[in-house]
Amino acid sequence: MIFILLFPVLSSLILILFGRYLNKKIVSLFSPISILIPFIIGIMNFDKAGDNIIYHIYRWISIGNINIEFALKWDHLSAAMVLMVTGVSFLIHVYSIGYMAEDKSYPRFFAYMNLFTFFMLVLVLSSNIIMMFVGWEGVGLCSYLLIGFWFEKESAAKAGMKAFIVNRIGDLGFLIGIFWILYVVRSADFIKINSFVSSGLMPVATATIIGLLLFAGATGKSAQIPLYVWLPDAMEGPTPVSALIHAATMVTAGVYMIVRLNGIYSLTPTASMVVAVVGVWTAFYAATIALTQTDIKKVLAYSTISQIGYMVFAAGIGAYGAAIFHLIMHAFFKALLFLGAGSVIHAMGGIQDMRKMGGLKKYMPTTFYTFLIAGLAISGVPGFAGFFSKDEILANSYFMNHRILWIIGIMTALLTALYIFRLIFMTFYGEPRMDKEVQYHIHESPKTMTIPLIILAVLSTIGGYISLPEFISKHSLWKSYMDKIIVFKKEILFTHTTEINLTLLSSFIAILGIFIAWYLYVKNTGLPDKLSNKFKFFHKLSYDKYYIDEIYEFVFINPVVYGSEGIYQWFDIAVIDGIVNGSGKFSLYSGNLLSYFQSGFLKDYIYHIITGAILILTIFVLGL
Amino acid sequence: MLEILIFAFLGLIILTTGIMIIVEKKPVYNAFYLIIALLSMAGIYGMLGAPFIATLQILVYAGAGVVLIIMVIMFYEIEKNSFTSLKKWWTGAVLLSVLILDFVALKIDVGFPDKLGQTVKTKELSMLFFKDFIYPFELISILILVGVIGIFIFAKRGKEG
Amino acid sequence: MIIVYGSILIALFSFIIGIAIIISKRTLIMILIGAEFTLNSVNLLFIAFSKLHSNAIGQIFVIFTLTVAAIEIAVGLSIAVLLYRKHKIKSIEDLKELKR
Numbered sequence: 001m002i003f004i005l006l007f008p009v010l011s012s013l014i015l016i017l018f019g020r021y022l023n024k025k026i027v028s029l030f031s032p033i034s035i036l037i038p039f040i041i042g043i044m045n046f047d048k049a050g051d052n053i054i055y056h057i058y059r060w061i062s063i064g065n066i067n068i069e070f071a072l073k074w075d076h077l078s079a080a081m082v083l084m085v086t087g088v089s090f091l092i093h094v095y096s097i098g099y100m101a102e103d104k105s106y107p108r109f110f111a112y113m114n115l116f117t118f119f120m121l122v123l124v125l126s127s128n129i130i131m132m133f134v135g136w137e138g139v140g141l142c143s144y145l146l147i148g149f150w151f152e153k154e155s156a157a158k159a160g161m162k163a164f165i166v167n168r169i170g171d172l173g174f175l176i177g178i179f180w181i182l183y184v185v186r187s188a189d190f191i192k193i194n195s196f197v198s199s200g201l202m203p204v205a206t207a208t209i210i211g212l213l214l215f216a217g218a219t220g221k222s223a224q225i226p227l228y229v230w231l232p233d234a235m236e237g238p239t240p241v242s243a244l245i246h247a248a249t250m251v252t253a254g255v256y257m258i259v260r261l262n263g264i265y266s267l268t269p270t271a272s273m274v275v276a277v278v279g280v281w282t283a284f285y286a287a288t289i290a291l292t293q294t295d296i297k298k299v300l301a302y303s304t305i306s307q308i309g310y311m312v313f314a315a316g317i318g319a320y321g322a323a324i325f326h327l328i329m330h331a332f333f334k335a336l337l338f339l340g341a342g343s344v345i346h347a348m349g350g351i352q353d354m355r356k357m358g359g360l361k362k363y364m365p366t367t368f369y370t371f372l373i374a375g376l377a378i379s380g381v382p383g384f385a386g387f388f389s390k391d392e393i394l395a396n397s398y399f400m401n402h403r404i405l406w407i408i409g410i411m412t413a414l415l416t417a418l419y420i421f422r423l424i425f426m427t428f429y430g431e432p433r434m435d436k437e438v439q440y441h442i443h444e445s446p447k448t449m450t451i452p453l454i455i456l457a458v459l460s461t462i463g464g465y466i467s468l469p470e471f472i473s474k475h476s477l478w479k480s481y482m483d484k485i486i487v488f489k490k491e492i493l494f495t496h497t498t499e500i501n502l503t504l505l506s507s508f509i510a511i512l513g514i515f516i517a518w519y520l521y522v523k524n525t526g527l528p529d530k531l532s533n534k535f536k537f538f539h540k541l542s543y544d545k546y547y548i549d550e551i552y553e554f555v556f557i558n559p560v561v562y563g564s565e566g567i568y569q570w571f572d573i574a575v576i577d578g579i580v581n582g583s584g585k586f587s588l589y590s591g592n593l594l595s596y597f598q599s600g601f602l603k604d605y606i607y608h609i610i611t612g613a614i615l616i617l618t619i620f621v622l623g624l
Numbered sequence: 625m626l627e628i629l630i631f632a633f634l635g636l637i638i639l640t641t642g643i644m645i646i647v648e649k650k651p652v653y654n655a656f657y658l659i660i661a662l663l664s665m666a667g668i669y670g671m672l673g674a675p676f677i678a679t680l681q682i683l684v685y686a687g688a689g690v691v692l693i694i695m696v697i698m699f700y701e702i703e704k705n706s707f708t709s710l711k712k713w714w715t716g717a718v719l720l721s722v723l724i725l726d727f728v729a730l731k732i733d734v735g736f737p738d739k740l741g742q743t744v745k746t747k748e749l750s751m752l753f754f755k756d757f758i759y760p761f762e763l764i765s766i767l768i769l770v771g772v773i774g775i776f777i778f779a780k781r782g783k784e785g
Numbered sequence: 786m787i788i789v790y791g792s793i794l795i796a797l798f799s800f801i802i803g804i805a806i807i808i809s810k811r812t813l814i815m816i817l818i819g820a821e822f823t824l825n826s827v828n829l830l831f832i833a834f835s836k837l838h839s840n841a842i843g844q845i846f847v848i849f850t851l852t853v854a855a856i857e858i859a860v861g862l863s864i865a866v867l868l869y870r871k872h873k874i875k876s877i878e879d880l881k882e883l884k885r
Contacts (some may be wrong), residue, residue: 693818719801
């Protein structure tokens with residue numbers, strides 16, 4: 001099992017150290033294979049996952065009676081996550097061979113990607129929360145490195161910094177939460193935590209505080225309100241990075257964490273409610289922003305925030321299975337969307353503005369059809385992956401009597417279909433709006449890029465069938481699979497007629513969204529401009545992302561900057577510099593004083609030695 | 625009584641020769657004074673019930689060590705050898721009195737035995753030496769070996785230079 | 786008894802005298818002589834205490850000290866000779882490496 005971790009990290013080390021001496025072909029063979037091997041190990045051990053195996057590697061920290069093992073946990077949750085992470089990561093590695101082919105830092109890119117996969121595996125395989133935090137921070141580091149991959153671009157470097165700093169804010173809460181758990185449970189082990197919780201030893205108030213603190217970390221990593229601001233900027237990184245880190249894997253770590261600690265969250269209705277409200281509000285809010293963005297990657301970024309909002313919402317209402325289900329399905333179709341967008345950008349020679357695209361359908365059919373499948377999947381058109389997962393979340397929220405949240409969820413589903421098909425119609429349909437020269441160069445992407453697209457398209461089509469709605473099959477595969485990791489199981493009564501109605505409703509919503517998008521952007525192309533002029537205020541608000549960045553800058557960043565300036569003026573110069581200079585002067589003078597004894601004459605030294613020895617003897621004798 | 629007289633005489637010789645070494649400027653004389661001091665010290669050893677050590681002292685120090693020193697002095701004609709100064713002689717007096725006071729304090733505090741015990745016989749000494757102290761003994765022999773090798777190396781270097 | 790205490794006294798005196806020799810002389814060989822003198826005073830102290838406590842270990846340590854002193858004379862002299870032959874150094878004041 002340790003090999004799962006070993007291959008990516010070894011490959012990463014080799015690429016970091018010797019990458020520049022290696023042939024490009026070796027790198028592009030080496031790096032994906034080091035991800036493929038863990039995937040194969042994961043598949044081979046998949047059936048063992050039911051036994052909740054713990055692989056002890058070594059005792060990492062031992063303080064008093066708190067022992068923190070470096071151990072891997074192989075249960076249903078981590079097995080599913082490992083397969084998703086390694087599988088998607090492998091496909092994206094293969095894709096990157098084509099996408100990054102012209103980049104001069106080719107080995108560095110793959111080194112970071114492998115390192116990221118390693119940390120992601122540590123995160124999902126960890127058997128205790130401290131080790132999980134190691135992975136959590138590790139993926140954050142790799143995210144920073146990869147957002148700022150093209151660090152010559154100032155905006156990329158700044159975006160990396162922003163992601164890192166915003167995540168720090170959330171991680172502060174997460175870290176305090178971890179310490180609190182350690183303080184209360186006296187162990188970091190997930191098994192111990194869950195047994196502690198299920199035996200009723202943990203007070204609800206404590207669970208609420210811990211849940212909220214940990215959720216603060218999740219809002220940072222999973223880009224929820226209020227800490228989502230880094231994710232759109234993170235699109236400065238290469239597109240495969242956006243696909244792997246900022247869509248499929250890392251940003252879902254928060255959801256994974258909530259599901260992993262579902263015992264704590266099940267215990268506290270308050271924290272769970274906060275989680276659910278934040279999740280659904282983020283989903284809706286980000287979807288409204290995605291409606292008006294013109295940068296193809298920004299639309300997808302806000303779409304990601306919105307979809308993670310769904311997952312967090314599901315985790316908040318206690319539908320942990322649905323949350324992980326949507327997480328995995330989302331990994332498929334969102335990775336596909338990003339990779340498709342990457343393919344488009346690649347063909348367009350780096351142009352990301354959708355207003356300069358259009359009519360790409362006939363130039364790049366593979367990209368178009370796979371992108372279309374992903375679009376159908378994310379909109380929730382029946383038969384595709386997103387339909388099953390999103391429907392399950394909405395059905396759960398309906399039957400658990402979270403009606404208001406359910407309505408917001410349904411509205412978000414409409415917006416999702418609308419913005420994603422706006423993207424598709426603007427990019428692939430209509431008249432080409434790009435320059436003649438760019439148009440001349442448009443080409444279908446190479447095989448290494450299209451094959452991952454096709455595989456992901458297949459997965460986003462058939463992936464959903466592992467969890468059929470209850471009215472079709474009584475015992476869905478996924479539900480019984482996930483039941484093992486849930487601490488407090490609760491039975492929810494699904495009435496079949498209502499469920500069928502709900503399914504029909506959400507299908508109708510999805511198709512309605514697509515129809516509106518078609519009407520606005522294909523049939524009646526003049527209408528969007530008229531609408532945006534008519535509702536100028538709302539359009540501007542959405543287009544400028546509700547000015548959240550500016551508000552944050554005004555409220556948080558500027559006070560810190562000016563405050564620091566002030567502190568620098570008096571504290572640093574007067575106190576710190578005074579201490580530093582003072583210590584320098586002190587050693588100068590005392591050195592001058594002492595140098596009297598260092599005459600350079602041997603006899604003086606002997607004299608001092610003997611005097612000292614006799615002095616010590618005297619002290620010893622008198623002290624007796 | 626005669627014993628005490630002899631002891632006082634030997635002690636006086638040691639102190640006088642010591643002071644003569646400080647004052648005398650010719651190195652050869654200094655070496656001879658050292659021999660005298662070492663011999664009288666051997667006498668005191670004998671009186672303190674350590675005849676074996678006294679013999680060793682005469683053999684190793686007076687016989688070999690100082691002869692070596694005299695040889696070097698004669699070979700390299702180190703003749704003039706003025707001492708730097710004795711301006712700080714009183715510091716020596718202070719240190720000495722402090723040392724003596726230390727020992728007095730030790731005697732008062734810890735208390736030395738009032739009566740002298742049995743004198744250690746050479747046989748017992750050797751039994752102890754080759755039973756309990758066999759490993760230090762071996763180690764010291766290795767030290768001698770190292771010293772010899774070191775001297776060889778120095779001698780060779782000196783030739784090349 | 787008087788002999789034992791007297792020899793302790795003599796040992797202390799000759800210790801200081803040995804140090805005085807080391808400090809006051811300039812030649813390396815004279816410093817070696819001073820060192821020998823000091824070592825001998827310590828030996829005397831050892832033997833006096835060995836007698837006082839009728840404990841043989843003091844004498845054994847004297848033997849060790851003697852051995853070390855013999856090696857020290859040999860090595861020290863060879864260093865002195867080497868310095869003299871290579872650099873014509875007789876006085877320790879010519880060794881200026883430690884001077885500030």
